[in-house]
Amino acid sequence: MSAATQSWANRNRMTLTPLLFLAPGMLFFAVYVIIPIFQSFNISLYEWDGLGEATFVGARNYQELVTDRAFEISLWNNVKWLLLYLLAIPAGLFIALFLNQTVFGIRLYKSLFFFPFVISQVVVGLVFSWFYLPNVGLFDIVMGWFGVDIRGGVLGNPNTATYGIIAAGIWPQTAYCMILYLTGLNAVDPEQVEAGRLDGAKGWRMLWHVILPQLRPATFIAFVVTIIGALRSFDLISIMTNGGPFGSTRVLSFYMFEKALSEYGFRMGYGSAIAVVLFFIMLFFIAYFLWSMYRDEKEARR
Amino acid sequence: MLKKFASVAGAMALTTALVTPAMAELSGTLRIMSDMSNPAPRAIMEGLAADFDAMHPNLTVEVEIVDREAWKSQIRNALTADAPDVINWYAANRMGPYVKAGLFEDISDMYANGDLPGLDSVKGAMTMDGKQWGVPYTYYQWGIYYREDIFKDLGLSEPTTFDEEIANCQKIVDSGRKCYTIGSKFLWTAGGWFDYMNMRTNGFDFHMQLATGQASWTSDEVKATFANWRKLIDMGAFIDDHQTYSWQEALPPFVNGEATAYLMGNFVVPHLREAGLTDEQIDFYQFPKIADVPMGEDAPTDTFHIASGAKNKEAARAFLQYVTSADVQTKINAGSGLGQLPVNANSSVDDDEFLNQGFDMLSNNATGGIAQFFDRDFPAEMASVGMEGLQEFMVFPDNLDDILNRLEAARTRIYK
Numbered sequence: 276m277s278a279a280t281q282s283w284a285n286r287n288r289m290t291l292t293p294l295l296f297l298a299p300g301m302l303f304f305a306v307y308v309i310i311p312i313f314q315s316f317n318i319s320l321y322e323w324d325g326l327g328e329a330t331f332v333g334a335r336n337y338q339e340l341v342t343d344r345a346f347e348i349s350l351w352n353n354v355k356w357l358l359l360y361l362l363a364i365p366a367g368l369f370i371a372l373f374l375n376q377t378v379f380g381i382r383l384y385k386s387l388f389f390f391p392f393v394i395s396q397v398v399v400g401l402v403f404s405w406f407y408l409p410n411v412g413l414f415d416i417v418m419g420w421f422g423v424d425i426r427g428g429v430l431g432n433p434n435t436a437t438y439g440i441i442a443a444g445i446w447p448q449t450a451y452c453m454i455l456y457l458t459g460l461n462a463v464d465p466e467q468v469e470a471g472r473l474d475g476a477k478g479w480r481m482l483w484h485v486i487l488p489q490l491r492p493a494t495f496i497a498f499v500v501t502i503i504g505a506l507r508s509f510d511l512i513s514i515m516t517n518g519g520p521f522g523s524t525r526v527l528s529f530y531m532f533e534k535a536l537s538e539y540g541f542r543m544g545y546g547s548a549i550a551v552v553l554f555f556i557m558l559f560f561i562a563y564f565l566w567s568m569y570r571d572e573k574e575a576r577r
Numbered sequence: 578m579l580k581k582f583a584s585v586a587g588a589m590a591l592t593t594a595l596v597t598p599a600m601a602e603l604s605g606t607l608r609i610m611s612d613m614s615n616p617a618p619r620a621i622m623e624g625l626a627a628d629f630d631a632m633h634p635n636l637t638v639e640v641e642i643v644d645r646e647a648w649k650s651q652i653r654n655a656l657t658a659d660a661p662d663v664i665n666w667y668a669a670n671r672m673g674p675y676v677k678a679g680l681f682e683d684i685s686d687m688y689a690n691g692d693l694p695g696l697d698s699v700k701g702a703m704t705m706d707g708k709q710w711g712v713p714y715t716y717y718q719w720g721i722y723y724r725e726d727i728f729k730d731l732g733l734s735e736p737t738t739f740d741e742e743i744a745n746c747q748k749i750v751d752s753g754r755k756c757y758t759i760g761s762k763f764l765w766t767a768g769g770w771f772d773y774m775n776m777r778t779n780g781f782d783f784h785m786q787l788a789t790g791q792a793s794w795t796s797d798e799v800k801a802t803f804a805n806w807r808k809l810i811d812m813g814a815f816i817d818d819h820q821t822y823s824w825q826e827a828l829p830p831f832v833n834g835e836a837t838a839y840l841m842g843n844f845v846v847p848h849l850r851e852a853g854l855t856d857e858q859i860d861f862y863q864f865p866k867i868a869d870v871p872m873g874e875d876a877p878t879d880t881f882h883i884a885s886g887a888k889n890k891e892a893a894r895a896f897l898q899y900v901t902s903a904d905v906q907t908k909i910n911a912g913s914g915l916g917q918l919p920v921n922a923n924s925s926v927d928d929d930e931f932l933n934q935g936f937d938m939l940s941n942n943a944t945g946g947i948a949q950f951f952d953r954d955f956p957a958e959m960a961s962v963g964m965e966g967l968q969e970f971m972v973f974p975d976n977l978d979d980i981l982n983r984l985e986a987a988r989t990r991i992y993k
Contacts, residue, residue, distance in 0.1 A: 521968050
C-alpha cells in the first residue's frame with residue numbers, strides 16, 4: 276500500500292515539484308488578485324454604502340455610468356493620458372541617442388537626466404504646480420512674454436489642466452524610457468552598424484533600419500511601462516488639482532476612488548462599476564502584451 | 578499612539594469618590610477614539626481623558642488619536658470592527674450613515690431625564706429620526722472677517738444690508754483691491770458662500786428644504802440666490818484664480834491687504850494673528866441681510882458619540898456627561914484650549930473679541946436657525962456634486978443653467 280503511494284509520488288515528481296513550488300504564489304495571487312476581481316464584478320451589481328445592507332440593482336450602476344458626465348470626462352481624460360503619455364517613448368529615445376557617447380563626465384549627465392524618475396511623484400506634482408502658478412509661476416511669466424494669458428493658470432483652467440498634469444507626468448516617464456534605451460543601445464551590434472555604414476546608410480535611415488530593429492525589446496518594455504504609467508496616473512492628479520477644477524482632470528482611477536472611498540463617497544457599487552470598466556481597458560492592453568510576449572517566445576524557440 | 582492613563586493614588590481617589598458618589602462605581606476600561614489630532618485639540622483630549630481617569634479609580638481610560646482627515650474614512654472600520662466606546666464625529670446629516678446602519682447608540686434618554694443640563698439649544702443638531710445620537714463638545718461661528726484698518730482708511734463701516742455691502746465693495750474695488758479672498762481648490766469654501774447667499778435670500782427654512790431634497794435646484798428661489806451672488810462676481814469682488822488655491826493659500830492676499838475680507842469660520846483667527854495682524858487690524862461682522870427673512874447662521878458642531886458596539890456603555894455615558902458639563906465646557910473651549918464656543922448654556926465664553934462677537938451673534942441674532950455647513954447639512958454625495966457646481970459657477974457664472982440642471986438631476990437620484 277505504502278509502496279504504491281510512494282511510487283505514485285515518485286512517478287509524478289516531475290509534475291508535483293513545480294506545482295508545489297508554485298502553490299504559495301498561486302494561492303496569494305488568487306486571494307489578492309483573482310478573487311477580488313470577481314468580488315468587484317459582484318459588488319458592481321449592488322447599491323451599497325459599505326455599512327448597511329447591500330441591495331441588488333442589476334445593471335443600474337452601469338446605466339447610470341452611461342449618462343454620467345463626470346464619468347465621460349474621466350474616460351476621455353484616460354484616452355488623452357494614454358495617447359500623450361506615449362510621447363515619452365520617442366523623447367526618451369532621442370535623449371538616449373544624444374547621451375550615448377563617450378565624453379568627459381557623461382555619467383554625470385546621464386544621472387542628471389535620470390533624476391526626475393528617482394524623485395517621488397508627489398514632489399514632481401508639487402514642483403509643477405508651483406511652476407504653473409498663475410501670475411507668479413515661471414510658466415505663466417514666460418507665456419506672458421508671448422502675450423498668452425491662460426485664464427486661471429494652467430491648472431485652474433478646465434481646458435488646459437489635464438494637459439498640464441500630463442506634461443508633469445511625461446517628465447519622469449521620459450527619464451524612465453531613456454534609461455531603458457540606454458541599456459538597449461549598449462547591446463546594439465557594432466558590426467551591423469559598420470555594415471550599414473558601408474552600405475551608405477546614415478542619419479535617419481541608419482536609425483530606422485539598423486538601430487531601431489535592434490532596440491525592439493527596449494521599445495516593447497518602454498511601451499508597457501508607459502501604458503501602465505498612464506493608467507495609474509492617480510497621484511499626480513491628487514496632488515496637483517484634486518480632480519478639479521470642477522472635475523475636469525479626473526481619470527477613471529481617481530473617479531473610482533472619489534465615489535467609493537473618499538470623504539464624500541462610499542458608493543461601493545458605483546465605484547466597483549467604474550473599476551470594472553477600468554479593468555476591461557487594462558485587460559485590452561494586458562492581453563496584447565501577453566500575446567506579443569507569447570509570440571516572441573515561440574519565435575525564439577523555433 | 579495608544580496612551581494609557583494610570584489610576585492615581587488612593588487618597589486622591591477617595592476625595593473624588595466622595596465628591597461624585599454616583600459616578601464612582603465605574604470600572605473596567607473606557608476606550609476613546611478621537612480625531613482631535615491638531616496640537617491644541619490633542620492636548621485637550623488627552624487632558625480630558627487623564628482627568629476623567631483620575632476621577633474614577635477603578636476605571637482605566639485609553640485614548641487613541643487618529644489624524645483628523647484620515648478619520649473621515651477610518652470611522653467606518655473603527656465602528657464595525659472591535660468598536661471603541663466613545664468616538665468623535667460631526668453633527669446633523671453627517672451622522673446619517675451611522676445612525677441608519679445602527680452604529681451609534683441612541684442616548685435620547687439622557688436628554689429626556691436631565692442628565693445633560695444646559696444642552697437644550699444644541700439638541701436639534703444631534704437629533705435624527707426624533708432621537709438624539711450624541712453630544713456636541715464645541716462649535717464655532719462663521720462670518721465675515723475683515724481688515725478693520727483698510728476699512729478705516731477707505732471710510733467704510735460694517736455693512737448690515739446687502740446694498741451697503743455692495744456699495745462698500747465698489748469702493749474697495751475702486752481702490753484697486755478685491756473685496757473677498759477665497760481659495761476654492763478643495764471646494765468647501767464655495768459651499769460657505771452658497772449657505773449664506775441662500776439663507777439670506779430665501780431664509781433658513783428654504784435652505785433646509787434644499788438640503789433635505791424637498792426643494793428644487795431649478796426653482797426661482799435658488800435662481801434668485803445665484804443672481805445675488807453673481808452681482809458680486811460680476812463686479813470683480815473675489816480674487817482671481819481662486820480655484821487653484823486652498824483656503825490657507827488664500828490667506829496672503831488678506832494679510833497683504835490685496836483683499837479686504839474673508840468669509841470663514843472662526844478657526845481662521847489664529848492664522849491671521851500668526852501672520853502678524855493685530856486685533857486692531859482685523860474685525861468681524863455678521864453676513865449682511867439680503868431679503869427680509871430671519872437670519873440663519875452656519876455654526877459647525879463637533880461631537881462625541883457612543884458606539885452601539887461599545888463594551889463599557891455606562892462609563893461612556895458618564896464621559897459624555899462629563900465633557901458637556903458647564904465647567905469642563907468653559908475650560909476646554911477657552912482661548913488657551915480650543916478657542917471656540919462652549920455648547921453648554923451655563924458655561925462662560927472666553928474673553929476674546931471674536932468669540933464674544935460670535936457668541937452674541939449666535940445667541941441673539943440667529944433667529945432663523947443654526948445650520949451646520951453645506952457639506953454637513955447636505956447628504957455627502959449631494960454635497961460633493963453641489964460644491965463642484967458652486968466652484969464652476971464662481972469661475973464661469975454663465976454656465977449656471979447647465980450647473981443647476983445637473984444638480985437637479987443629482988437631487989432626483991440621490992434623495993429617494
